[in-house]
Amino acid sequence: MNRQRVGFVGLGIMGGPMAGHLLSAGHDLTVFNRTPARCDPLLERGARVGASPRDVAAASDVVFICVSDTPDVEGVLFGPGGLAEGATAGSVIVDCSTISAEATAQFAARLARQGVALLDAPLTGGDIGARNGTLTVMVGGDAEAFERVRPLIECFGKRILHMGPSGAGQRTKMVNQIICALNVLGMAEGLAFAERCGMDLDKVLQVVTSGAAGSWALANYAPRIVRGDYAPGFPMHLQAKDLRLCLEEIRKLGGRFEGTALTERLFREAAESGLADQGTQGMINLLRRPG
């Protein structure tokens, strides 16, 4: 592959390893992170550190973003010292954050006016997928820009699908999060029920994991609950945020989504009552509280 000038903004649990894969593939990498210490491991491996997103954009033909929420992406793009100030016509920005689909389309339209393409490219596969370079990437936005950056996405993604116009990646991620959240709630209520009945959880899991109740959530999270491990994985406060984004979209779409409304309320309650930094399997701790 041609060595390319690549930027990366947001070196968290996901972004850090993803940027590492781009570096390992031989690209010329410039990074920025709000907490500068997070840049150090990449700096030691030959990456440069920009003083601002603007610096990163000025040094790169393609810039990846991996931050938490809509206002964070807006700040990185259009705030003082933002990517928009440094990006040159013909460059591509790939936003791997999970944010509002509508805001994504607005950001893309705004950047298009200066000849910069914005792709939404949210991820699934978790911290493990980021470390192993096996993420699933759901891309929305200009198809030609997507084809140009696809080889870069392949540095950390295994399953990469172009879903449609700007925002389509975010909407696909929402489908994923709607299903995930209800699967996690099902697991938590099922185990909470078994606990209240005084059942042997290991034995119950032997029965339910392999049959029609089976799910990724049950297979991966239920054993952690049995051994009292509530480390994230995927933290409660981000699940709550993702579900809030789903509800914002649902408000525009219409329709009955009572399960999604319920999970949004429960994950938010959990996040606001001391469980924010537990993994989503901590939902059972909300259900265990005395009424």
Added chain:
Amino acid sequence: MNRQRVGFVGLGIMGGPMAGHLLSAGHDLTVFNRTPARCDPLLERGARVGASPRDVAAASDVVFICVSDTPDVEGVLFGPGGLAEGATAGSVIVDCSTISAEATAQFAARLARQGVALLDAPLTGGDIGARNGTLTVMVGGDAEAFERVRPLIECFGKRILHMGPSGAGQRTKMVNQIICALNVLGMAEGLAFAERCGMDLDKVLQVVTSGAAGSWALANYAPRIVRGDYAPGFPMHLQAKDLRLCLEEIRKLGGRFEGTALTERLFREAAESGLADQGTQGMINLLRRPG
């Protein structure tokens, strides 16, 4: 295995094939079904047909029951011409229906007074599991009686677990149904969301099926939804009934089970508004209705 005198009451989608496996294993089989025509295929293969459950019990050392709900089991056991009238001391009744855990314990205590053991042994694995003899069987009740009938259960069951005293099988099944129902709702809301967004469902399923949103429900039911197949599988009205049983138990246990309460309400609404005989994947048809 020793040839045994075995009875079977209730030859529906599940019971019919299960009784067939007992016959294939060489046992001396006597059957009863409310709709007599259902007995014919087994009659042709050498089974005898009893005129009542009492007749079946009188001719058998072990009797299986596989009917729909608590009052059905009560009628088969204690109604006029019921099993209790024909059962001899030392015999075992194995109830494979999914019914109330509390009623099960009461029925078992009542039969124990005449020296008859009642085991609750609800199933998971569906019509396919019944046909292939690969059901999962969750057993509650006297452990010694269970060991005696285990070789018979092995004629149709692959994973057979003794979960505890009378009712423990039913409570394990409830755990299974609580999780299943929320997984199905997650799948239905996820696909309904994708539809309202105008997304390509096949492409969306490629993304979500293999990752953290994955479930048995998604893998097995979502493709049926895509091709418009709403045949049961597991019919809506039985899912609604099973969830009603869960809520009855939850009322005694206490605790927060808002997801289970929601699925009970939605599956009941679906069953009462024209979707009773669709498979549970038909939940999406409830969600598709104009608000």
